Amino acid sequence: MESSVSLAAFPRLDVRTMADDGDALRFCSTCAFSQACLDQGMDKSALLDLHVLVEHVGPFHAGEHIFREGDPFEAIAAVRAGTVKTYVIDQDGREHVLGFHLPGEVIGLNAIDGDHYPCNAVALDTVMLCRFSFPKIAVLAARLPGLQRQLFRLLSRDIGRAALLAGDWSADQRMAAFIVGLSRRLAARGFSPNRFQLTMARTDIANYLRLAPETVSRVLKRFQQEGLLAVDRRELELTGRDVLEKLAGPVLRD
Amino acid sequence: MESSVSLAAFPRLDVRTMADDGDALRFCSTCAFSQACLDQGMDKSALLDLHVLVEHVGPFHAGEHIFREGDPFEAIAAVRAGTVKTYVIDQDGREHVLGFHLPGEVIGLNAIDGDHYPCNAVALDTVMLCRFSFPKIAVLAARLPGLQRQLFRLLSRDIGRAALLAGDWSADQRMAAFIVGLSRRLAARGFSPNRFQLTMARTDIANYLRLAPETVSRVLKRFQQEGLLAVDRRELELTGRDVLEKLAGPVLRD
DNA sequence: CGGGATGTTGAATATGATCAATGAGCGTGG
DNA sequence: CCACGCTCATTGATCATATTCAACATCCCG
Incomplete structure (x- = not known):
């Protein structure tokens, strides 16, 4: 079912010699x-x-x-x-x-x-x-x-x-740190920091943050109710960045 | 109260030129x-x-x-x-x-x-x-x-x-992984793998493992009751290495 | 449409944290 | 040598957060 294209085995493509x-x-x-x-x-x-x-x-x-x-x-x-x-x-x-x-x-x-x-x-x-x-x-x-x-x-x-991620942070802190972290990394590459797609499934986020998928759902929902986020499927908009940053602060150390 | 001798500021000592x-x-x-x-x-x-x-x-x-x-x-x-x-x-x-x-x-x-x-x-x-x-x-x-x-x-x-340490392991798994890990690292340097001193306080272990100090005490006690360890103050003897290794396995990935 | 994967919601449960108190070791000084 | 005080460690009782289990909803793709 899953395809496997090994980088190691990948044919050498697109190697050009620079002229100028x-x-x-x-x-x-x-x-x-x-x-x-x-x-x-x-x-x-x-x-x-x-x-x-x-x-x-x-x-x-x-x-x-x-x-x-x-x-x-x-x-x-x-x-x-x-x-x-x-x-x-x-x-x-x-x-x-x-x-x-x-x-x-x-x-x-x-x-x-x-x-x-x-x-x-x-x-x-x-x-x-x-x-x-x-x-x-x-x-x-x-x-x-x-x-x-x-x-x-x-x-x-x-x-x-x-x-x-090794710290003993709460589910809220982890989730906030994840979102703020993504936002900053995207911004550093020139993407919009306040509106972006989650390219990974909820289960992946949960697994990464060492939470249950259900917990990720609940935290996202609560963040939305509190006006910190607008969540639509995998589309995310940060509407309360300051609060999120504050939550994430101890995790991201800034 | 605490002394601070910065490595950066430490006077350059003991620099020798090798002869042979x-x-x-x-x-x-x-x-x-x-x-x-x-x-x-x-x-x-x-x-x-x-x-x-x-x-x-x-x-x-x-x-x-x-x-x-x-x-x-x-x-x-x-x-x-x-x-x-x-x-x-x-x-x-x-x-x-x-x-x-x-x-x-x-x-x-x-x-x-x-x-x-x-x-x-x-x-x-x-x-x-x-x-x-x-x-x-x-x-x-x-x-x-x-x-x-x-x-x-x-x-x-x-x-x-x-x-x-970032994984979502149980207190028992974390503790076992910590002890087995120490044991292996000491063994690699030529020290006894089955009997050694914990040089750090319980609170430090707890903090490192993201557990409460009380939990560290309880887990150590239970390990002792189950015959996996002999604990005396900061002296440690591994008496059930196989079980500890098995507990630590998923954490240490081996 | 239908079917499967993905995501959400609710209720019960468990693991480890917290709070509070006690105990053991150790250095210091009388 | 013992009493004192301090730090570190242990123990018990209660509590809270996140997990688990189960059911349901939604989306996407055929």
Whole structure:
């Protein structure tokens, strides 16, 4: 039933050699990774080196797997469009959602320690990726301090992010933090912060937040009654951002 | 009341220039970091380069801070002896324990993304450290692929580790996973896996596991009644390792 | 239309938290 | 050496939040 298109096995597509600077900068304009590398002190000629080892892959359609637990680790990837869910299946066959990855964010970082991906990654809608061979990018990072620094930062940031959900927060705080977090991440990529689609099912949200799906329903309903949200199916509008931010504050630490 | 000896501000002690290979390898024999780097393909001459930028600092005594949230980030450090607790204080003044760091483990990795430490680190008993200036080690990593690889692995591993506690496990599972986890980490450093001291207070364990201190007491008592543990004050003996491993299994994923 | 997946609602239940009190260990000082 | 005080740990009783179980509603796609 489920299709499985392994990133590792994905044919190398769309590898172009850059001719001129302008082309290079247009090449991956939606991929925040390049911009961040520039910010870390990489010059444009270095960016060219980075871009020649990028492969644009996709589209992956909803339900298609990008990689699976145990697949040999070869590459990290930046999400260019769509949403990726990462998850594991435990011994009892229960799914545990590890995270949702929006455009501009990088998947596969937790695979660096080990030869295989430690989790599954699946597209929730139509997903486009920039694939970076990790061995190659590691070699390049040795030449480009800006790139090395950016990779260290990405990894370090994820450590902190993973700790957020670990707290013993209430269902309300978790839900608020999830919504505000999504909103901010979307805003950072240029999307509307106050009105967006939930690309994941309620059960996925519940699983991610370690709540029962019923609890997610009830909290959303109450938020709506309190005027914090307008919920219509998977469409979300933030109507009481200040209160949500305040609820989410302790979780997001700001 | 509390003493604060910032690692950042700590005077550079014990910086030696290595004369010969034998000396270098003895230099940091209790620091697993060097060994791990060797395993990652670094040769001995490269290890010399690494060792000249190591500073052995300490001892820190119980309650002394190694660094504090907001201190400028300059260095990561490997624990050579003792236990380090990392934690944050939230807006309401409540402490959140992020982790306990045993000999051989590295602290400060989550500070790489940002100019300041994002948490506090305090010694729970007498702590000795190997301090590595991060700017210097990053420069060195560009020359030494084995070192770069080891740093990437350390960072990547911590991402996975942080996700473990995030699950919605029962108090019994959390407690078992904590004990089994400690046991394994101690065993990896050559300590007895079935009999060891808890260097942290019950309240710290509770805080780390997101349980009430009372719950920790009750679970420990029940484990003892069921013959899984012998608890005496902070002394712990694992008498039913198989059952504990089975309880911890889903949390530790093995 | 119809059927299956997804989402919502209500009532009962359970797990761990909270509150309050007691106990044990340990350092200090008389 | 014992008394004191402090911190840390334990125990019991009550309470609250979120889960579970069951039924129903809705949406989407054939």
